[in-house]
Amino acid sequence: MTDAHQFLISFAQALARMSLYAEGHPARAAAAEVSFRRLRTLQQADPRQSFSFVGREVIYGQHALRELQDWDWAEHLSAAGVQRLEFDAEVGPEEYREFLAEILGRLGLHAAAAAPRMARPARPTPIRFGAIGVRDAASESSIDGEEGTAGSGRWDSRIVDFSEEAEAVQWMHEAVTSGQRLPWSEAELVVASLSTAMHNEREVLLPLLTLKDFDQYTTTHSINVSVLAMGLAEALGLSAREVRAYGVAGLLHDLGKVRVPVDVLRKPGALNEHERRLLNQHPVDGARLILAGSRKHDMCAAVAFEHHIMIDGGGYPQRHTRRDCHHASLLVHACDVFDALRTHRPYRVAWGMASILAYIERRVGAEFHPDVAVPFVRMLRTWEMRQAAASALEEEAVPAAL
Numbered sequence: 001m002t003d004a005h006q007f008l009i010s011f012a013q014a015l016a017r018m019s020l021y022a023e024g025h026p027a028r029a030a031a032a033e034v035s036f037r038r039l040r041t042l043q044q045a046d047p048r049q050s051f052s053f054v055g056r057e058v059i060y061g062q063h064a065l066r067e068l069q070d071w072d073w074a075e076h077l078s079a080a081g082v083q084r085l086e087f088d089a090e091v092g093p094e095e096y097r098e099f100l101a102e103i104l105g106r107l108g109l110h111a112a113a114a115a116p117r118m119a120r121p122a123r124p125t126p127i128r129f130g131a132i133g134v135r136d137a138a139s140e141s142s143i144d145g146e147e148g149t150a151g152s153g154r155w156d157s158r159i160v161d162f163s164e165e166a167e168a169v170q171w172m173h174e175a176v177t178s179g180q181r182l183p184w185s186e187a188e189l190v191v192a193s194l195s196t197a198m199h200n201e202r203e204v205l206l207p208l209l210t211l212k213d214f215d216q217y218t219t220t221h222s223i224n225v226s227v228l229a230m231g232l233a234e235a236l237g238l239s240a241r242e243v244r245a246y247g248v249a250g251l252l253h254d255l256g257k258v259r260v261p262v263d264v265l266r267k268p269g270a271l272n273e274h275e276r277r278l279l280n281q282h283p284v285d286g287a288r289l290i291l292a293g294s295r296k297h298d299m300c301a302a303v304a305f306e307h308h309i310m311i312d313g314g315g316y317p318q319r320h321t322r323r324d325c326h327h328a329s330l331l332v333h334a335c336d337v338f339d340a341l342r343t344h345r346p347y348r349v350a351w352g353m354a355s356i357l358a359y360i361e362r363r364v365g366a367e368f369h370p371d372v373a374v375p376f377v378r379m380l381r382t383w384e385m386r387q388a389a390a391s392a393l394e395e396e397a398v399p400a401a402l
């Protein structure tokens, strides 16, 4: 990895991490500090640095940065009016932190959006950014549209506290990692508790968690996929028993990741071939771990094995013959893709709801089975409309309460 590549990855990682923490949290300063050090390293060779973001490409100085040829963050920075970025030699850590906070605001990321908007300083600054060919940052356009707002918590229909469930899932993962059998009763208890949280007297809720810490990704994601799988199974009219079974399958679909080295799971950039092979082993390992725990749960093992298989035969694990996947695997696959895309990752910003639903609709018949994907999209659109109506009601209620 070149210094420029390392710096940009640290820059994206700092933005992603800072979006998770409120202003003043020490994790924000720590993330900015790491990225600032990368900038300093880069500046040792050449004190003045310039980057341009064109589509998904990065131009460093005069040359395309080949390592980041298809970089999501380039597209989002560019869309937020940060097409050109220049650093002078005298950038200080404080200025760099302020700059990151302003970029977060422009990207519409959660924590910075909640913080007061910083005014651009009138004095000359050692960090300049803006549209290509326009050096005056004051004339930049701000981000428009729904991209980049995902993960902000705006989608959550209400504040949920699943900390006990998250701890239980983490404990289960640790138990399996240390060679113990999968504690089934714990998994079933977590799903029962999620199911209770999903129902009020009138309707089914989708209380999805927002990622607070990258180290918690698999735990948070497992809980969300379980909730989504149960919501969809219920919408499809499955029995209460089946809904719970789908919930357990959703909770355990990525269990095989306990066997993937942590540095591969947390790697901020693209995986190399060897790392990709290690990651792609998780469906097979997951199915083995589940079957070692109990032969009674073969549906969960099937879902763990099949949740990355597309209906046109794409995806992984590689198969020599065509495989008709279990209905629960088709359903979990859609929920899995949805939750993965709605979450900020160090190498990719979260997608907005409309983009994810459009993606799923486009891929119906190729990646997703219409019997699950069409009702899934319908369920999420209904949910979104219901939330919009609820927020409008809340806003109306505020003046009356004053």
Ligand SMILES: [Fe+2]
Pocket (backbone or CB within 6 Å): 253, 254, 282, 307, 308
């Ligand atoms: Fe997976």
Ligand SMILES: [Fe+2]
Pocket (backbone or CB within 6 Å): 221, 253, 254, 336
């Ligand atoms: Fe997953």
